[in-house]
Amino acid sequence: MKLKQQLQSLVGDVLKVLISDDMLPAIDQPEISIERTRQKEHGDYSCNIAMVLAKHARCAPRDLAQKIVDRLPASKIISKVELAGPGFINFFLTDEPLYQGVRDVFSEGGRYGHTDIGAGQKVIVEFVSANPTGPLHVGHGRGAAYGDALARLLRAAGYDVQTEYYVNDAGRQMNILAVSVWLRYLELCGEEMDFPANAYQGDYVWDIAASIHRSKGDALHRKIDHVFVGVPPDEPLGGDKEAHIDGLINRAKDLLADDYALVFDQGLNEITDNIRRDLSEFGVEFDNWFSERSLHQSGEMEKAIQTLEDNGYLYEKEGAKWFRSTDFGDEKDRVVVRDNGQTTYFASDIAYHLDKLDRGFDRLIDIWGADHHGYVARVKAALQALKADKDRFEVLLVQFAILYRGGEKLAMSTRSGEFVTLRELRNEVGNDAARFFYVLRKCEQHMDFDLDLAKSQSSDNPVYYVQYAHARVCSVMAQLAERNMQVPDSSKISLDMLTEDHEKEIMSQILRYQEVIESAAINHEPHQIAYYLRDLANAFHTYYNAHQFLIDDEGLRNARLVLIQATRQVLASGLDLLGVSAPESM
RNA sequence: GCCCCGGUAGCUCAGCUGGAUAGAGCAGCCGCCUCCUAAGCGGCAGGUCGGACGUUCGAAUCGUCUCCGGGGCACCA
Incomplete structure (x- = not known):
């Protein structure tokens, strides 16, 4: 049982005694909060129950606290209890729980600190999901x-x-990509044109066009004058860029016929493959890649729309089908089928989330860019209209990373091709630094990402501080053999000799790991792990500077080596949670 | 106009499900390698927690109002 829970039950038992002795009016299930203290002088854990219940008990907080303290039974985990301040009950722990924490690290290995609060609930976490119309950028x-x-x-x-x-992989954006690719292809065939303002401008479009040109030669070549027949003028010529690109999409479909799908798929596949590789190199592997097109092909779109229809949430207006999302608090109703008969992106999303529910997930977690926040209400509304419990669905919004270079904010636009790609960032600062840096801020925090700083001062990145602690332990262990010293058997070493403050600080941090994982998981805050690792590394570096490990006294040496090995294990586990490597040397 | 996020040290940020003297990194200043990696350690200095009012035994934390910054409000995806 965890320390907090042990202390909670100790205090809870005392409260029951007080109630039965008529020294405290009966109260059902008081919330007993046990918190870690901030200052050493306040012990290890603190309880504020006396202040919470003072009014109820009709006595001064300190008096109530004193009654509780007087009745606390002796415990092998508590060395001292103090009454402090306005009525805090401060617990000072014995060393036993500290030693037990170290022993637990060895018996549980990489699973140390893991908990079962999730109770095996099935959760689907959907993230990134960037349109396959270009490479991933730093956002x-x-x-x-x-x-x-x-x-x-x-x-x-x-x-x-x-x-x-x-x-x-369905929808207008993909058609714009296909047209962009084809027009570049035509340029490779020797045609000249004013490239549409609304087409994708990035160099990767050339690459895709080139691969089509390699495999198909001039087979998809059409005279440029013919291509632009009947297409409305582009924006620079006083027209509308949306109408211009839509006209080109229609011309491409007409002129290429079956070959249009070839261009479309070439773009989709090359970019998707690129994204997949990029993420994989970044250490991010997805269990599943879900195709939007498959929703159309499998009939799930119709099913979702029909379900909404059956539940009475659809109506027709001006030739379109609308979903009555205002019934669930959305600010206006939303179109699911346009007057031209095409379904909207929103309709796909409804079908997609229905599919997730059908797959039996207890909880759906979506991670979206903050720019999609206006979208949350309507998807929640749709899930409720599909009779799903809205509490099972959660959207986490990740704020933009605002890029700076040379003190100037960078414009980010996929369409214009002006962006810093994730791959460029990784090449510049490395995967570990990038991943650590990204999760150092909570997701709803705006992030200023100074590229010059990330590049020029990458060795100052906190990730190296943590990794260095890990490497230092490895280095110490590697030198045992050279000095004719044995690697200690952790299960047989007595830890009683670890009495220095620095050692207790590390053990205390190791013990805290399980609480941090729990809190970070419940609150969806990986940054807590990052900050914890910094604290643990700091405790280690301080210890390293203050004491020698490879000493002649075998008993003390072994106890210290066991301690730093436990530290290494926790550092490695924590870094792994963040997807950051734990190098053995640096 | 409405909605979301943020405003804490010179800079970037923790702390926010209320607790005891508000923390860290970087930048600045002063120290520490005949000794297990100095990518390290110790110390100094640095703050009207945007502002006001309220709730409370207690507010950076909760509520209302307000100011400043970022983002979003399509039959686009």
Whole structure:
């Protein structure tokens, strides 16, 4: 049983005694809060129950606290109890729980600190899900690092987690990509044109066009004058860029016929493969890649719309089908089928989330960019209209990473091709630094990402501080043999000799790990792990500087080596939760 | 206009399900390698927690109002 719970039950038992002795009016289930103290002088844990119940007990908080303290039974985990301040009950622990924590690290290994609060609940975490219309940029990187760390955290907390990437492989954006590719292809065939303002401008479009040109030669070549027949003028010529690109999409479909799908798929596949590789190299692997198109092909779109229809939440207006999302608090109703008969992106999303529910997940977690926040209400509304419990669905919004270079904010636009890709970032600062940096801030915090700083001062990144602690332990252990010293058998070493303050500080941090995992998982805050690791590394570096490990006294030496090995294990476990490597040397 | 997020040290941020003297990194200043990696350690300095009012034994934390910054409000995806 965890320390907090032990202390809670101790105090709870005392309260029952007080009530039965008529020294405290009966009260059902008082919330007994046991908190870690901030200052050493206040002991290890503190309880504020006396102040909470003072009014109820009609006596001064300190008096009530004194009554509780007087009746606390002796315990092998408590060395001292103090009454302090306005009525705090401060608990000072014995060394026994500290030693037990170290022993637990060895018996549980990489599972040390994991909990089962998730109770095996099935959770699906969907994240990144960037449109496959271009490479991932640094904004997606934040979602990737955060989502993956969250998934790992939830697994460590006992949830049955599946990760998923929703591929938007249907819809207008993909058609714009296909046209962009084809026009570049035509340029490779020698045609000249004013490239549409609304088409994708990035160099990767050339690459895709080139691969089509390699495999198909000039087979898809059409005269440029013919291509632009009947297409409305582009924006620079005083027209509308949306109408212009839509006109080109229609021309491409007409002129290419069956070959249009070839261009479309070439773009989709090359970019999806690229994204998949990028994420994989970043250490982010998805359990499933879910295709939006499959929703159309499998009939799930019709099923979802029909379900809403059956439940009475659809109506027709101006030729379109509307979903009455205002019934569930959305600010206006939303279109699901346009007057031209095409379903909207929102309709796909309804079908997609219905599919998730049908797959038996207890909880759906979506991680979206903050720019989609206006979208939350309508998807929640849709889930309720589908008769799903709205509390099972949760959207976590990740704020943008605002990029700075040379003190100037960078414009980010996929369409214009002006963006810093995730791959560029990884190449510049490395995977470990990038991942650690990303999860160092909670997701709803705006992030200023100074590229110059990340590049020029990458060795100052806190990730190295943590990794260095890990490498130092490895280095010490590696030198045992050279000095004719034995690797201690952790199960046979007495830890009683670990009495220095520095040692107790580390043991205390190791003990805290399980509380941190639980809190980080419940609150969906991987950054808590990052901050914890910094604290643990700091305790270790301080210890390292203050004491020698490879000493002649075998008993003390072995106890210290066991302690730093336990530290190494926890550092490695924590870094793994963040998807960061734990190097053995640096 | 409405909605979401943020405003804490010179800079970037923790702390926010109310607790005892508000923390860290970087930048600045002063120290520490004949000794297990100095990518380290110790110390100093640095604060009207945007502002006001309220709730409370107690507010950076909760509520209302307000100011400043970022984002979002499509039959686009």
